[in-house]
Amino acid sequence: MVRFENVGLRYGMGPEVLKDITFSIAPRSFQYLTGPSGAGKTTLIRLVLMALKPTRGLVNLFGQDVARLDNETLTAFRRRMGVVFQDFRLLDHLTLYENVALPLRVLGKEETSYRAEVVELLRWVGLGERMHAVPPVLSGGEKQRAAIARALISRPELLLADEPTGNVDPALGRRLLRLFMELQTLGTAVVIATHDITLMELYDAPRLVLADGHLHVDA
């Protein structure tokens, strides 16, 4: 599903922030992406999302070399992925309902066709009573849950979650982890970027460990 071979990334003329990154993500797999703060976890996620272009190496997504993708294919691939940003990236002028429904709305679907799904998911993440609120009035935890709901609403084949339990209490953190595991059993490949050792100990899975710009896999 995702294959990186000797991928390197530098910003401008600066030093390489990611060096010789080689790993792959299989369909229906579950893995953590871990490492100290500033190790490049978010950058690696942005590379997978094709929001950044590598300066060298090969990135292969869904069987295609991303260097040769046209805009239409790029968009089609992004629609197969769900992402939870560390800083949530909710649109401040939209209600939670609209934020969560965004991936379906950009597909051109009618609002009535996805209403039940959106409401169900919002209720499941505990935001059923807050669906009319806009992000600036929400707590960090509420924003995080909304961001997770937005990533899940389109039932992606690949879920990339950047610190998805960073702002929620341990009970909800465990519950979200169970949800991600459930998604995996339903066919979604899950990558959770975290440095929360407790969370990783709850469910044993391969760890992609980033340190000093290099990545190694702890199976």
Place this chain on the structure above:
Amino acid sequence: MSTPEPDAEEMVREEPALPVNLRRDSPLVPVDSVAGRALMAVIAILTFLAALSAGAAVLAARASEQWRGAVANEMTIQIRPDARRDIEADLALAVGMAAGVAAIESVRVVPKPESDKLLEPWLGAGLDLVELPVPRLIVLKLKAAAGPELAAFGAALRREVPSASLDDHRLWVRRLSTMANTIILSGVAVVLLVLCAAGLAVAFATRGAMAGSRDSVEVLHLVGADDAFIAREFQSRFVQLGLRGGAVGGGAAILVIGLLGWLASRWRAAPEGEQLQALFGAFEIGWTGYGAVILVAMVVAAIAGVVSRFTVRRYLRGLA
């Protein structure tokens, strides 16, 4: 934090009861921002100016049509006093000759007091003009299809009455036409310039909005929106602003034109009003004029849409 609901397995799918006031389909690009309102004001002002120019052009076109219609169907015979000739006899001879021409519908001799009155604006009222050699005038109304016989009539008149001259108003019509055409062309040029200015204002505002919404644009891309979708969202925002600005500007222009027409009709009795009416007719732009004003407002909105879409597509290509 809200208490989480039970696990997924325990959930029962039920028909969602959404709050009545829940916003479900807000524009992805906010319209009512400060920048949006400022742009709307700029569009309203530009539309107002363009609509007034268009209205002025229509007014000039209508007035010049009236002048041309009135003047082109008339000719004047002017008989200058000549000490060696009897002016009244010449007058009668000219009237007789004119009445014999088929292309002339009616002949009217302008009475002497009326001729004298024409001099009042220059010489003042109450003067005895008996000693002054005031020319006499004969107004000829022409039939719609005046033929070449008028030229022959002019030559015959000069032969029979040497002190008479036939004025077919061609020079006057030409000057009026030139003036009216200049006003119309100026109006059209101003409308085009203002439309260009509106386009540029929208282009700059779009670039500003894109730069300000860079994060939102990235989020839209990452949740699967393509460039066409994002361009449509921005376009719909700017079309809305263009329509609102156009409606405000066009509405204000219609109001001002209507007000000027009303004032002109109130002043009609005064000398200034008479002059205004002589120049601009009834000072009404008619349905064509109001249509032109509305068209200008709609073109401004369309320009806002097209320019913003083009700008967004260029901007997104630059991001790729």
